[in-house]
Structures are given as structure tokens and as C-alpha cells.
Amino acid sequence: MPSLRLHRVLVAASVVMPALLFGAAALHNRRDVLRDGQVSVSRSVTIMDEHARKVFETGELVLGRVDDRIQGKDWAAIAAPETSSFLSGLEAPLAQVVSVWVSDAEGRVHAGSQAWDRSVSIASREFFEAQRAADVGSFVSAPFSGRATQRRSFALSRRRSTxxxxxxxxxHIALNPDYFTQYYAASTPEASHVALLMRADGVILARLPDTGGTGAAERIPAESRLLRQIAIRPEGGSFLGVTTPDGVERxxxxxxxxxYPLYVAFGVDKASLLGRWHDNLRLFGAVAGAASFMLLLVSWLALRGVKAEHAAMARLRAALESLREETRQREAAEQRVRQAQKMEAVGQLTGGIAHDFNNLLTAVLGSLQLLRKRLPADDERATRLLENAFQGAQRGASLTQRLLAFSRGQALRPAAVDLVGLVQGMSELLRSSLGPGVRVEAQFPLGLAPAHVDANQLELALLNLAVNARDAMGGQGALTIFAREERVTGGELRxxxxxxxGMTDTGCGMDEVTLARCVEPFFTTKGVGKGTGLGLSMVYGLxxxxxxxxxxxxxxxxxTTAELWLPAAEASAMVPRPAAEPARPRPEGVGRRTVMVVDDDPLVLASTSSMLEDAGHAVVEASSARQALEILRAGAKVELVxxxxxxxxxTGLQLATEIRRQWPVLPVLLGTGYTERTELAGSGLPLVGKPFSQAELTAAIEGCLAPPPGLVVGGTVVPFRPAEGRTP
Structure with a gap:
């Protein structure tokens, strides 16, 4: 019958469902009980750790007070009764301290907080032997029975040195193990448990329950689970297992x-933890039959609540982790911005100095060149002095080039560069620069993409890095040059x-302070005359x-490993590096021209005018752009400005724009100290870089006056593009 059949099903369900629910609840409750017990154990060991820290820190303070008291005194003064009284005063208020002692290098006690037999020596004590062998700082000994106090204790000691x-x-001070066990008994749960204060080598200093032993120090076996866990996680942890000789799982x-090389450990018997679970089983068994439906409903609601709580906690943890990561990224970005602003400020200052220095060098080099022409050929001494001055000025010009490389004020000609071919082409130069004591190894992958960079400046950068590596290795070591491809998806790079x-050397390396400053201009750790401090600055700027x-x-x-991250170029864009062009013949038919020289620096104005006059040109001088315009409006016959x-x-660019507007066919040549060459490179105007020689200046003028446009200025081809819609 259907009704009977349904009744049987319900009866069976009323038996099976409570049994299944009872079993599931029992397993779940068992896991919770063990977890709660582990949490309680961890909380207890935290309390023990805080207590032990305070006790040993107090002991350190006592030792410090004793050190201060006997500092600079001889043993006769230390042996005075006042010292022992002082030690007794230190011991009295401290329940954890059994006694305080001061002993000499032979182990004889000269002062103590307790009465002692002066014939007794402590030279055989573990802590005395350890301090005598070496200055180990604060040393904690194994427990021993005090000869003066007849009490079991362990020592916290310091070495006294001449x-x-x-x-x-x-x-040393003798600490009372009972002080620790009494504290553990008062502060830890009542369940059957073990509390330990022990050294890292397994020697037990204090334990609860106390075995009451007075003989040799008790030691945990090296193969015990506790010491194995400490070896794996030395700062702290938890586990379930057997670690004491009684074989009890805890x-x-x-x-x-x-x-300190000390550990506190706390363990609770697993059986004791499960006693609560057994009580719960009896309770569940009593109510399972009468409240099966309610139990099922409550269990389902409880499970749903736990899941919701876990999900909420997971979301909270994810949000917190996201916030922490966001904070880390923001702090890192702020640090990068601060560093970039600092380097930008230094770069602007450096570029300004280089600009002014280039103006001075223009006047110096120009005057020296003119003086060299007028110097009698037979005056060897004057010629030598002039050459020295000329070389010094040229070295100054080279220095400004490095300054401008750091300040990013130089004009680059980036192209797709084959790095393997570039390094191979530099092999002889690198070998001669590094010397025979440096072994060079190259590691390049097959199919390496070309880099988008100025090849000439990259060669100079690699040479600077190699020379720095050689100096760091003292001329002896190994230098590895390597390359690889990387893909960047975020950060400070596009x-x-x-x-x-990159390069890796086997040199002396740098500490964090030096590493943080090494790219700053003029910062160097080399001796006087061995480096300008601009090599890495130039590499940084490039x-x-x-x-x-x-x-x-x-x-x-x-x-040290130095890596240059350079944008990759397409292999199809790579062109072979052209061979050096033969010197161009000077354009014919330029002859004597009238050139207006505009410069606000009187020295540069005078020097430039003298070089042009010496080259056969007529010169009209102007000390400002406005004066130049006034002269031109007055009808001066000028063929080039x-x-x-x-x-x-x-500025000169504004002057050139005004001249193009009023006198479209009048050529303008800009003389620049390089700091603004990157801004002017797209202006369409020919440039000549300061400091320039008479030959470079003459060639630039002839290039402007004798088309086709496109001139070589200081080794750099700068195309001349006329203003739109006009012909110069």
C-alpha cells in the first residue's frame, strides 16, 4: 500500500538521517575541537614568549648595571663589600634571580649577592668555558645546582675583557627555573599539558610538569619532532605529534x-583536547533521536553561516591584500618620481654649467687657434705651452660632452642597431682597454632583435662600463657581456x-649607499686623477x-651587473653602419662674405669675430637679437647671420624666425652650447656646436652659403630645411 510504503520510508529516514547527521556533526565537531585547541596552544605559547622576553631583558639590564658598576675597577676594588651589597640590592626585588656574581679569569668569585665559599672556582661551569673561549655576548647555560645557594638554576652571562x-x-646571574614553571602553571590551561623553556640545542631550562631533577641537564633528543620542526621553521610554528619520551601525542x-637562542614550547595532550569532543558526542547522541529535523535544520543553517563567514573573510583578505599591494606600488612610484625629479634637477644644473662652459671654451679655443697661426715656428717653448693649453681646452670640451650626455642635452641619431655586430666590432677596442688580465665572455641568444639607439653613443657607453668593470676588478677577473629580450607590460618603462x-664583472661591488649615488655626475670612488665621475652618468643619460x-x-x-634596457626595433629596419665618409672638398666660390655675429657674451663675440676675420670674412657685430634687427633694418649688407x-x-631661434619673416633669403646659422640641440634639431635651421674650431665654423658658413643644404658640423650631419613656402 502506498500509505504503508510511505510510512516505512519515513521511519527509515528517521533512523538513517539522524545517524548520518550525527556522524557528520561528530566529525565536524572533532575538527573544531582540535582547531580550537591548537589556537589555545598558540595563545599560551605567545604568553610564554612575552614572559620569557621580559625576564631575559631584565636580566640583560641587571648585567648592564653590574658592568657599569665595575667598569674600570681592578679586582681588589671589585672584591670590596660595597660591590656585593650592590649585587644583593639588584637581586632582592627580582623573584626570578637566584644570585648575581662577578668572577675573574681564573674562575674565582670576587663579588656576589649571596654568601659563598671563596675557595670554590666556577671555571668548570659551561658558561665560564664558553665566555673564556670567545666573546659570545649573552650566553645562557644549561641548568646546574649552585654551590653557594644549593638551588637549581641556569646562568645568563657576559664576558669581561681587558x-x-x-x-x-x-x-653572570643565576635564574630560577621554578619562577618559570610557577608562571606556566598559573597562566596556562588546566588541561594535561607540557610547557618548556629550552635552548636551541634541546637543553631544557624549565619545564612543566617539573621532573624535580637535580643532576645532569635534561635534553630533548635531536631526532625529536620538536627539534626537527625548529630546524625547518626556526622562528616559530605548530604541529601535532610525539616529542617527549612519554610517547604521548600532543x-x-x-x-x-x-x-636569544632559546625557545618556548607548549603542548596539550590530544586525548585531553578530545575529552571535550567526547562530551559533545554524548550530548549529540541524547538529542539526535528526538530532534532530528531541528538538528538537520540547525546544521544546515550553521553550515550556511560558516560558508558565508568564510566567504566574507576571503573577500576581506583579498581587499586588504589589494590595498597593501596598491600602497606598495604607490610608495614605489613616489620613490621613482622623487629620484627622477632629483636626477632631472641635477641634469638641468649640469646642462646649464656645460652651456656656460662651452661659451668659455669657444673663446679660449678660438683665441688659441688664432694665436697658433701667429706664433713663430722656431719658438718651440711657446709652441709647447700653446699646445698644452689647447689640449687642456679640448679636454674641457670632452668633459662638457659627458655632462650633456647625462643631462640628455645631446642630439642622438637613433637607428636599428645589431648589438651582436656592434659588440664584435668593438672586440679589439675592449681587449686593449681591459688589458690581458681580464677574461671577456659574450653570451648572446640567436635571433636577437636589434635595438633602437644611437650606435656611436652606445659604443661609448659600453666602453665606459667596461673600464669601470676593469677598475673594480683591479685589472684581473672576468667580464661577461650578455643580451636578452624582455617584454614590459607596466612600470616606469613604456x-x-x-x-x-648588460655586463657582469667579478669586481669589488658596491654597497647600497654607493649604488644609490653612482649615476650622479662627479660622484666617484676612484682615486684623484683616476676618474671624472661622469662615465655612469653618461650611460644613465643615454x-x-x-x-x-x-x-x-x-x-x-x-x-656588479649593469643592464641597458633599450627599445627593440624591427629587424627589417636595421641597416648596415656606413663606412666613414671621405672628407668633402670645400665648396668653391664662397669667397669673402659679410657675416653678422650675434652673441651676448663679449668674449665669445670677440673670439668668433676674430676667427671669421682671420678666415677672410667681413664681420658685423651685435650684442643682442634686438640690436641685430636694428642693424638689418638700417640697411646693413649682410650675407649670413x-x-x-x-x-x-x-633667443637665437626667435631671431631666426623674425629674419625669415622680414628677409626670407638671408641664411641664419645657430651656434649652440648643446643643451638645447635636441629642441633645435627639428627647427630646420643649420647648427654649429660650441665650442667650435675655426675650421668647423668656416665649414658651417660655407655649407650655408653654398647649396645643396646639409652640412657636417662637429661630425653630425644636420639637414637644413627652409621655411615652408619660402626659399632661403
Whole structure:
């Protein structure tokens, strides 16, 4: 019958469902009980750790007070009764301290907080032997029975040394193990448990329950689960297992005590933890039959609540982790911005100095060249002095080039460069620069993409890095040149493909302070005359101006790795590097011309005018852009205007624009100190870089006056593009 059949089903369900529910609830409750027990154990070991730290820190303070008291005194003064009284005063208020002692290098006690037999020596004590062998700082001994106090204790000791570092005795305090066990008994749960204070080598200093032993120190076997766990996780942890000779399985937690080689451990019997579970089983069994439906409903609601709680906690943890990561990224970005602003400020200052210095060098080099022409050929001494001055000025010009490389004020000619071919082409130069004591190894992958960079400047950067590596290795070691491809998706570099070209040396390395400052201009750790402090600055500037970055990694005595991250170029864009062009013949038919020279610096104006007059040109001088316009409006017959770029009131570029507007066919040549060459490169005006020689100046003028346009200025071809819609 259907009704009977349904009744049987319900009866069976009323038996089976409570049984299944009872079993599931029992297993779940067992897991919770063990978990709660482990939490309680961890909480107890935290309390024990805090207590132990305070006790040992107090002991350190006592030792410090004793050190201060006997500092600079001889043993006769230390043996005075006042010292022992002082030690007794230190001991009295401290329940954990059994006694305080001061002994000499032979182990004889000279002062103590308790009465003692003066014939007794402590030279055989473990802590005395350890301090005599070496200055180990604060040393904690194994427990021992005190000869003066007849009480079981362990020592916290410090070494006493003579001014020249020789062993001169020991200051120690004897700590009471009972103080720890009494505290553990009062502060830990009542369930059957084990509480330990032990050294890292397994020697037990205090334990609960106390075995009451007075003989040799008790030690945990090296193969015990506790010591194996400490070896794996030395700062602290928890586990379930057997670790004491009684063979009882316990839930343990342990933690390292501050900086001391000590551990506190606390374990509760697993059977004791499960006693609560057994009680719960009896309760569940009593109510399962009568309230099966309610139990099922409550269990389902409880399970849903736990799941919701876990999900909420997971969301909260994810949100917190996201917030922490966001904070880390923001702090890192702020640090990068601060560093970039600092380097930008230094770069602007450096570029300004280089600009002014180039103006001075223009006047110096020009005057020296004119003087060299007028010097009698037979005056060897004057010729030598002139050449020295000329070489010094040229070295100054080279220095400004490095300054401008750092400040990113130089004009680059980036192209797709085959790094493997570039390094191979430099092999002889690198070998001669590094010397026979440096072994060079290259590691390049097959199919390496070309880099978008100025090849000439990259060669100079690699040479600077190689020379720095050689100096760091003292001329002896190994240098590895390597390359790889990387893809950047975020950060301070633009997303995209990059080619990393780097060097690793086996030199002395750098500490964090040096590493943080090594790219600053003029910062060097080399001796006087051995470096300008501009090599890495130039490499840094090249990387930044090439839309890449310089990455340096170094540690003292572990060498240095320098990596240039450069944008990758398409292989199809790579062209072979052209051979050096033969010198061009000077254009014919230029002859004597009238050139207006515009410069606000009287020295540069006079020097430039003298070079042009010496070359056979007529010169009209103007000390400002406005004066130049007034002269031109007055009808002066000028065939070319040579103007400085940076001038008060009106710049050279603004002057050139005004001249193009009023006198479209009058050529203008800009003389620049390089700091603004990158801005002027797209202006369409021919440039001549300061400091320039008479030959470079003459060639630039002839290039402007004798088409086709396109001139070589200081080794750099700068095309001349006329103003739109006009012919110069």
C-alpha cells in the first residue's frame, strides 16, 4: 500500500538521517575541537614568549648595571663589600634571580649577592668555558645546582675583557627555573599539558610538569619532532605529534624568544583536547533521536553561516591584500618620481654649467687657434705651452660632452642597431682597454632583435662600463657581456619589447649607499686623477634619452651587473653602419662674405669675430637679437647671420624666425652650447656646436652659403630645411 510504503520510508529516514547527521556533526565537531585547541596552544605559547622576553631583558639590564658598576675597577676594588651589597640590592626585588656574581679569569668569585665559599672556582661551569673561549655576548647555560645557594638554576652571562681584548672574567646571574614553571602553571590551561623553556640545542631550562631533577641537564633528543620542526621553521610554528619520551601525542606550538637562542614550547595532550569532543558526542547522541529535523535544520543553517563567514573573510583578505599591494606600488612610484625629479634637477644644473662652459671654451679655443697661426715656428717653448693649453681646452670640451650626455642635452641619431655586430666590432677596442688580465665572455641568444639607439653613443657607453668593470676588478677577473629580450607590460618603462644589453664583472661591488649615488655626475670612488665621475652618468643619460633605463645590481665583494634596457626595433629596419665618409672638398666660390655675429657674451663675440676675420670674412657685430634687427633694418649688407641661441630678451631661434619673416633669403646659422640641440634639431635651421674650431665654423658658413643644404658640423650631419613656402 502506498500509505504503508510511505510510512516505512519515513521511519527509515528517521533512523538513517539522524545517524548520518550525527556522524557528520561528530566529525565536524572533532575538527573544531582540535582547531580550537591548537589556537589555545598558540595563545599560551605567545604568553610564554612575552614572559620569557621580559625576564631575559631584565636580566640583560641587571648585567648592564653590574658592568657599569665595575667598569674600570681592578679586582681588589671589585672584591670590596660595597660591590656585593650592590649585587644583593639588584637581586632582592627580582623573584626570578637566584644570585648575581662577578668572577675573574681564573674562575674565582670576587663579588656576589649571596654568601659563598671563596675557595670554590666556577671555571668548570659551561658558561665560564664558553665566555673564556670567545666573546659570545649573552650566553645562557644549561641548568646546574649552585654551590653557594644549593638551588637549581641556569646562568645568563657576559664576558669581561681587558682594554686590549683579553679575557678578564665573567659577570653572570643565576635564574630560577621554578619562577618559570610557577608562571606556566598559573597562566596556562588546566588541561594535561607540557610547557618548556629550552635552548636551541634541546637543553631544557624549565619545564612543566617539573621532573624535580637535580643532576645532569635534561635534553630533548635531536631526532625529536620538536627539534626537527625548529630546524625547518626556526622562528616559530605548530604541529601535532610525539616529542617527549612519554610517547604521548600532543598539539604543540613553539616560538623563538627574541634574539636569544632559546625557545618556548607548549603542548596539550590530544586525548585531553578530545575529552571535550567526547562530551559533545554524548550530548549529540541524547538529542539526535528526538530532534532530528531541528538538528538537520540547525546544521544546515550553521553550515550556511560558516560558508558565508568564510566567504566574507576571503573577500576581506583579498581587499586588504589589494590595498597593501596598491600602497606598495604607490610608495614605489613616489620613490621613482622623487629620484627622477632629483636626477632631472641635477641634469638641468649640469646642462646649464656645460652651456656656460662651452661659451668659455669657444673663446679660449678660438683665441688659441688664432694665436697658433701667429706664433713663430722656431719658438718651440711657446709652441709647447700653446699646445698644452689647447689640449687642456679640448679636454674641457670632452668633459662638457659627458655632462650633456647625462643631462640628455645631446642630439642622438637613433637607428636599428645589431648589438651582436656592434659588440664584435668593438672586440679589439675592449681587449686593449681591459688589458690581458681580464677574461671577456659574450653570451648572446640567436635571433636577437636589434635595438633602437644611437650606435656611436652606445659604443661609448659600453666602453665606459667596461673600464669601470676593469677598475673594480683591479685589472684581473672576468667580464661577461650578455643580451636578452624582455617584454614590459607596466612600470616606469613604456609597454613593449626591449633588448637588454648588460655586463657582469667579478669586481669589488658596491654597497647600497654607493649604488644609490653612482649615476650622479662627479660622484666617484676612484682615486684623484683616476676618474671624472661622469662615465655612469653618461650611460644613465643615454638610456633615459633612448626611452630606456639603466639597471644596476651590486653587492660588496660580489661584483656588479649593469643592464641597458633599450627599445627593440624591427629587424627589417636595421641597416648596415656606413663606412666613414671621405672628407668633402670645400665648396668653391664662397669667397669673402659679410657675416653678422650675434652673441651676448663679449668674449665669445670677440673670439668668433676674430676667427671669421682671420678666415677672410667681413664681420658685423651685435650684442643682442634686438640690436641685430636694428642693424638689418638700417640697411646693413649682410650675407649670413651667425647667432647664439640662448640670449636675454630674444633667443637665437626667435631671431631666426623674425629674419625669415622680414628677409626670407638671408641664411641664419645657430651656434649652440648643446643643451638645447635636441629642441633645435627639428627647427630646420643649420647648427654649429660650441665650442667650435675655426675650421668647423668656416665649414658651417660655407655649407650655408653654398647649396645643396646639409652640412657636417662637429661630425653630425644636420639637414637644413627652409621655411615652408619660402626659399632661403
Amino acid at each position: 682594554p686590549d681584548g683579553r679575557f678578564d672574567g665573567v659577570v 598539539a604543540y606550538a613553539y616560538r623563538k624568544v627574541g634574539h 609597454p613593449g619589447r626591449y633588448v637588454v644589453l 638610456a633615459a634619452q633612448s626611452n630606456g633605463r639603466l639597471v644596476l645590481r651590486s653587492r660588496p665583494e660580489e661584483g 651667425l647667432t647664439d641661441q640662448i640670449m636675454p630678451g630674444m
